[in-house]
Amino acid sequence: MFLRSAIEEINGFRFMIDKLEIQSGLAKRVLNTLPYLRTPEAIAQELDKTEVMRNILQTSELTDTITKIKVKLMQVKDIRGTANRVTESQILDDIELFELKAFSLLVVEMRELLLSANITVITLPDLEPVVNMLDPEKMRIPHFYVYDAYSPELAALRTKMKTLKMDEKTEERVLDQLQFEHTELEDQIREKLSKQIHPYKKEINEALVNTATLDILLAKAQQTIDMQLCKPEISTSTTRYIKIFNPQVKEVLWQEGKKFQAIDIDIEQGACLITGANMAGKSVILKTVALAQTLFQFGFYVPAEQAKIALVDEILLCIGDEQSELSGLSSYASEMLRVNAIVQDVKAGKNALILIDELARTTNPTEGKAIVNAMLDFLTDQGARSLITSHYSGIKARCKKMRVKGFVKEHVQGQLTINNINEFIDYSLIEDTHDSVPQEAMRIARILGVDEELLDKAEEFLDDEEKKNRN
The missing domain is CATH 3.40.50.300 (P-loop containing nucleotide triphosphate hydrolases)
Structure with a gap:
């Protein structure tokens, strides 16, 4: 059984899940797929991690770090579809490369926050190499296009196209040919980038799982404090x-x-x-x-x-x-x-x-x-x-x-x-x-002011029933 099924079957469980302060859509989806645990080792591991995170949340020196991590988690998108394409060695388009860059930047930033605070209950893999591939201009912003820095040839072609477009005498067929060459160059760069990223498929998928786990763990630990729950x-x-x-x-x-x-x-x-x-x-x-x-x-x-x-x-x-x-x-x-x-x-x-x-x-x-x-x-x-x-x-x-x-x-x-x-x-x-x-029904009914005549009649029937049982 998975958590999503338990929500439907167990009264009050949805209330508890809805009360979790989960920041990312990724973690909310992963939460629904958590399995029903059947071994003491698996349960103990989850409870112990929650206890460690609870202690972290109650450490005032770490409050600022945790707040910054939560802000980062709020920006995390579910890019598991893109990660699957990386795993399958598919050529990524600009949107997928943007998603991967934005996610990798957040993971790098959260990893630095965790390491600086010596928080080891959950670790995030190093996606700095992926960021470097997708951010050749070192701007560290969540934005992507096929940058000039990827190819001097592409940079020169773009400069040439810009110049010719400003010249009214330039024939349309010339611009069309240059645009075709430009598209081919960009496609080659996307293919090359996709091949360079593929070896990091394990780290990317691990980062997705661990980011969702971090979000869920923070929410579980906070709930133990807010609701005064105990570690069983x-x-x-x-x-x-x-x-x-x-x-x-x-x-x-x-x-x-x-x-x-x-x-x-x-x-x-x-x-x-x-x-x-x-x-x-x-x-x-x-x-x-x-x-x-x-x-x-x-x-x-x-x-x-x-x-x-x-x-x-x-x-x-x-x-x-x-x-x-x-x-x-x-x-x-x-x-x-x-x-x-x-x-x-x-x-x-x-x-x-x-x-x-x-x-x-x-x-x-x-x-x-x-x-x-x-x-x-x-x-x-x-x-x-x-x-x-x-x-x-x-x-x-x-x-x-x-x-x-x-x-x-x-x-x-x-x-x-x-x-x-x-x-x-x-x-x-x-x-x-x-x-x-x-037998409290009659007594409560009298205290509530129910009609005396009705209750007296009920008492008579009750007395008759008790006499029959004694006989």
């Missing part, structure tokens, strides 16, 4: 987050003058059931865990105070039924097909992180509970690293059970409304040994 450790067993948070939700709440409550969570091999009332933030927990795992697998820092993360080959999600309407399937049918695909992947031995939100929520509670129990048992038996959320009571499967602490009435001060109710919900996870989920 690589785990071989339990995934553990201390104070994990969702950057997108946190920003939305901040704009509304509210705070996001970070939580702690451990994800072990085997199934974990997360219960809690509606509005308890269970879906946000799953989406945040998926986001953090994705960032980690692409070599990014993660939104938490501390994190220790186990690698997985894939993140298998069943969160929402956005695709059911497009496919013409019912919500339940769409969900069951997705669940079946997850089961088959687990049976095939895929090392995956499995996140399922409100499993079987769209069918009747009796069968829904049976499906949840069966899935939890299956995932526990398989040792599959998984989180499943549910608001069903009566889940007896063998698995770790956690519960969102939920609504804390004692914290309520003043009038409770739909706009401030989230302020009185404790989103932290606690271990839960009970089979039933907290």
Whole structure:
């Protein structure tokens, strides 16, 4: 999987990518082709480079150098098409030679800045020989034409043409012949230049890759500072987050003058059931865990105070039924097909992180509970690293059970409304040994001022149901 695919699949990942302060169009395109990393060595290398660059950004003596580099990066164009023609020994035209000269000048200037500041986390190859070929007049400006300096014969011909054009007696056929000779000479020079540049194909392509990498690395490092992200450790067993948070939700709440409550969570091999009332933030927990795992697998820092993360080959999600309407399937049918695909992947031995939100929520509670129990048992038996959320009571499967602490009435001060109710919900996870989920719906409805007669009637039905269950 490449980053562009993860942007479409993982909720909140696009937000993180859009927040990267990438300067060049080249780096933005390269970013989309970054691969999902599957080895601890590859991930560690990316995290270590980000850490080094983060330290550089926080070194005040280097601020001016970094600013100058960013200004240069803003001028970088994506000339990979031209680089391919160099590699293929094609004859370059004036536009391609201009692109190559402008890019090479920027690389030379950025290389000098990096060397002067002793920044070695990323290196740029020396393109000075390419610049010298394309800048025979040593003007060091991003401009190109076939200069007189390339050929005394060309210079003399141009002088002759200029003189004859000023003479009204000069015949048109004479000028045409001179123009033909001029074009031939220029073509010969372009061909010669292209052949001289070809041996530097490796350096040119390396410069493109490393320039994009430098741009991306600067943006990743800056994001770790701006969003207060942490460098995760690589785990071989339990995934553990201390104070994990969702950057997108946190920003939305901040704009509304509210705070996001970070939580702690451990994800072990085997199934974990997360219960809690509606509005308890269970879906946000799953989406945040998926986001953090994705960032980690692409070599990014993660939104938490501390994190220790186990690698997985894939993140298998069943969160929402956005695709059911497009496919013409019912919500339940769409969900069951997705669940079946997850089961088959687990049976095939895929090392995956499995996140399922409100499993079987769209069918009747009796069968829904049976499906949840069966899935939890299956995932526990398989040792599959998984989180499943549910608001069903009566889940007896063998698995770790956690519960969102939920609504804390004692914290309520003043009038409770739909706009401030989230302020009185404790989103932290606690271990839960009970089979039933907290029944908070009626209590919250009363506090919100829902019609008493309606709620009294609902309480009667609830009492009848509880009596039946006891009998």
